[in-house]
Amino acid sequence: MSTVFPEDSVGLVTPQLAQFDEPLALACGRSLASYELIYETYGTLNSSASNAVLICHALSGHHHAAGFHSPNDRKPGWWDSCIGPGKPIDTNRFFVVSLNNLGGCNGSTGPSSINPATGKPYGADFPVLTVEDWVHSQARLADRLGIGQWAAVIGGSLGGMQALQWTITYPDRVRHCLDIASAPKLSAQNIAFNEVARQAILTDPEFHGGSFQDQGVIPKRGLMLARMVGHITYLSDDSMGEKFGRELKSDKLNYDFHSVEFQVESYLRYQGEEFSGRFDANTYLLMTKALDYFDPAAAHGGDLAATLAHVKADYCVMSFTTDWRFSPARSREIVDALIAARKNVCYLDIDSPYGHDAFLIPTPRYITGFTNYMNRIVC
Amino acid sequence: MRADLEIIQDWIPAGSRVLDLGCGTGELLASLRDHKQVSGYGLEIDPDNIAQCVAKGVNVIEQDLDKGLGNFASNSFDVVVMTQALQAVEYPDRILDEMLRVGRQCIITFPNFGHWRCRWYLATKGRMPVSDFMPYTWYNTPNIHFCTFEDFEALCSERRAQVLDRLAVDHLHRHGWASKLWPNLLGEIGIYRVNSPGLTDHKVAV
Numbered sequence: 001m002s003t004v005f006p007e008d009s010v011g012l013v014t015p016q017l018a019q020f021d022e023p024l025a026l027a028c029g030r031s032l033a034s035y036e037l038i039y040e041t042y043g044t045l046n047s048s049a050s051n052a053v054l055i056c057h058a059l060s061g062h063h064h065a066a067g068f069h070s071p072n073d074r075k076p077g078w079w080d081s082c083i084g085p086g087k088p089i090d091t092n093r094f095f096v097v098s099l100n101n102l103g104g105c106n107g108s109t110g111p112s113s114i115n116p117a118t119g120k121p122y123g124a125d126f127p128v129l130t131v132e133d134w135v136h137s138q139a140r141l142a143d144r145l146g147i148g149q150w151a152a153v154i155g156g157s158l159g160g161m162q163a164l165q166w167t168i169t170y171p172d173r174v175r176h177c178l179d180i181a182s183a184p185k186l187s188a189q190n191i192a193f194n195e196v197a198r199q200a201i202l203t204d205p206e207f208h209g210g211s212f213q214d215q216g217v218i219p220k221r222g223l224m225l226a227r228m229v230g231h232i233t234y235l236s237d238d239s240m241g242e243k244f245g246r247e248l249k250s251d252k253l254n255y256d257f258h259s260v261e262f263q264v265e266s267y268l269r270y271q272g273e274e275f276s277g278r279f280d281a282n283t284y285l286l287m288t289k290a291l292d293y294f295d296p297a298a299a300h301g302g303d304l305a306a307t308l309a310h311v312k313a314d315y316c317v318m319s320f321t322t323d324w325r326f327s328p329a330r331s332r333e334i335v336d337a338l339i340a341a342r343k344n345v346c347y348l349d350i351d352s353p354y355g356h357d358a359f360l361i362p363t364p365r366y367i368t369g370f371t372n373y374m375n376r377i378v379c
Numbered sequence: 380m381r382a383d384l385e386i387i388q389d390w391i392p393a394g395s396r397v398l399d400l401g402c403g404t405g406e407l408l409a410s411l412r413d414h415k416q417v418s419g420y421g422l423e424i425d426p427d428n429i430a431q432c433v434a435k436g437v438n439v440i441e442q443d444l445d446k447g448l449g450n451f452a453s454n455s456f457d458v459v460v461m462t463q464a465l466q467a468v469e470y471p472d473r474i475l476d477e478m479l480r481v482g483r484q485c486i487i488t489f490p491n492f493g494h495w496r497c498r499w500y501l502a503t504k505g506r507m508p509v510s511d512f513m514p515y516t517w518y519n520t521p522n523i524h525f526c527t528f529e530d531f532e533a534l535c536s537e538r539r540a541q542v543l544d545r546l547a548v549d550h551l552h553r554h555g556w557a558s559k560l561w562p563n564l565l566g567e568i569g570i571y572r573v574n575s576p577g578l579t580d581h582k583v584a585v
């Protein structure tokens with residue numbers, strides 16, 4: 001029986017690996033002698049290579065942004081709602097590149113990869129990476145694919161930080177930047193949530209200082225807690241209320257502490273459980289640090305407008321009204337700096353009940369704004 | 380293009396930086412960009428209008444005028460434009476202050492409540508005027524701060540803002556000798572060019 005993919009899907013996709021043997025100098029002072037990046041592409045690169053779009057993923061994202069890996073896949077890639085024929089990032093027009101970031105755990109070199117110098121997994125020895133390090137590694141992937149300049153670099157949340165950093169680090173290599181549900185830097189509250197997540201992992205007895213792979217275990221409880229607290233911040237009070245309210249799993253209270261009583265408890269445990277089975281604890285620590293460290297304006301004494309003075313890209317900044325993890329006010333900081341720096345920018349504050357997760361959910365106004373912006377990009 | 384926008388376009392010097400408050404579908408900014416090398420931004424809150432601005436490649440910023448222009452630096456624009464929005468904002472006096480702060484010149488258009496038809500309607504029916512041009516009932520209208528030309532000019536003089544130009548037009552944006560002679564009676568829409576205090580006219584060449 002042949003499976004038919006939806007008409008607006010990029011269909012069956014196969015990840016590819018790119019091996020890099022030139023050392024990559026990192027912000028922490030160390031360097032990676034060699035590394036691999038796993039990526040997918042959708043659509044076709046035109047002859048002048050002017051229609052390439054880079055997708056940057058968020059904390060727990062990866063290269064599989066659209067389409068299906070096999071006809072049996074129940075779910076498509078994580079941003080399939082926005083990438084495909086006739087979708088905002090229209091693969092009939094654009095050549096889309098989506099990679100798993102360095103330090104990730106979905107096929108690119110990361111803490112769970114084998115360190116060629118020791119023959120053992122890197123574990124805690126994998127260098128702490130920054131958003132700028134990622135951008136440099138992505139630039140090498142662009143070189144490899146023959147892409148001198150991206151038509152657009154697009155990302156939500158931590159992905160939006162990479163998109164913004166691209167325009168600062170490589171101003172001549174980006175024409176448009178779509179910075180969605182993001183921030184110019186984390187607030188103390190954001191860092192605090194990340195620290196709770198990190199402590200959950202670091203204090204798990206199975207973490208073994210990051211060398212858990214050598215011991216043949218994983219810090220499941222720590223990862224689960226980290227994901228649970230993270231997940232709460234991705235949803236809004238309203239969407240949680242709507243989804244779970246105070247609904248109970250059974251019709252009576254148990255008056256104990258070990259039963260899963262409220263539906264929201266059950267949901268969070270399931271999310272945490274599922275996540276702890278597929279995500280590397282060291283990668284989680286690394287991703288949260290990259291978030292915490294991101295602050296491109298620091299080089300200019302905190303003046304973001306000065307940091308953006310030399311950028312050449314046009315920007316589309318989008319935020320969501322119920323997002324409290326990266327609130328609209330944080331997006332407006334980016335917009336105001338771009339205005340002060342006299343750059344071209346559109347800003348949409350989209351009414352959505354879905355909190356931070358809204359950037360993954362195809363609400364009509366979001367899709368229309370996104371599509372309209374992408375359609376004006378000349379390839 | 381909307382007739383009032385066509386008139387305004389002539390009042391904006393080529394190459395200037397423009398901030399358009401309540402920019403609608405971005406018609407004015409797109410036309411100024413294409414014909415007069417004007418750069419700038421439009422502020423808007425209506426989602427459909429914003430989507431159309433984005434499609435036109437206009438720099439549209441979703442921002443509520445009632446929350447002020449605190450994110451815009453003083454004297455950072457050559458011209459600040461506000462068409463048909465003065466009567467709909469919460470604090471018309473504050474937005475005028477903000478416009479005068481942010482722009483070297485301001486262009487403002489608004490419907491004249493002193494027009495003879497409004498006066499006649501109110502005098503004969505004793506009820507708030509409703510017309511094709513102003514179709515709302517008093518209890519359900521976005522236009523919460525109607526004023527007359529005289530009122531607006533009094534506010535300008537109170538704020539020591541200098542009125543450089545005034546054009547009184549009818550709802551089809553035609554103007555003639557009669558509306559020039561009795562603007563507050565015969566003008567339906569006022570198009571004003573106002574200068575910021577302390578700035579002289581010659582700084583912006585029209």
